[in-house]
Amino acid sequence: MNNSQINITEEPDCAHGHNKESITDKKSFRLAHGILTALLLIILLADCIYSVLAHQPPDDILTQNKQLTDNTWLYVTKYYDYGHKVPLMYRYYLAGQLNGDFITQLSEMKPFLVADVDNAQITGSGNAFDVSLKGHIFSFTNTEKYRKGDKPTVALISLNASPTH
Incomplete structure (x- = not known):
């Protein structure tokens, strides 16, 4: 191999072949996705409850x-x-x-x-x-x-x- 063709590769940080940064990014994405999903479910549930209460027959x-x-x-x-x-x-x-x-x-x-x-x-x-x-x-x-x-x-x-x- 000559000096102009040096091939540098990063060694994986874990046994599965992923580096630590990608694992942290995946965990952050999953956490953000979970929080967003929970918020959307709360909003949907609140809208359903309001809709039922607003359309009940009047007293x-x-x-x-x-x-x-x-x-x-x-x-x-x-x-x-x-x-x-x-x-x-x-x-x-x-x-x-x-x-x-x-x-x-x-x-x-x-x-x-x-x-x-x-x-x-x-x-x-x-x-x-x-x-x-x-x-x-x-x-x-x-x-x-x-x-x-x-x-x-x-x-x-x-x-x-x-x-x-």
Whole structure:
């Protein structure tokens, strides 16, 4: 061998042929991977728990059940939150006649009006309804899809509202 062709090889530091640096890198990678996996699992679990809690039926009680037209009933529920400090809310629903557990059936529907009062004056003729109230409105939609028996129906809702103060 001549002097210009010197072949220098590193001897492995362990019996498996790996040097100490690569073993440390692998352990660090495995540790970082384990920590990241655990964090992602915690985030996923927290999201699942939040999703279940956020989509549970509300703790409502039925305050009104009144027929407005031949095939349309008004249902009003009061949000009843056991001791939590939330504003008092009333949810207004239009539907065909419901039987059985009203709250469960209503929890599957969207209210057309959410307000802080339960004394809104609602009148209707056919599929048109007029709502008049004095109070705070949290949400409102002027069209509501619901079922009258087996037939899907769209209600057109007009609103006349004024604040309480």
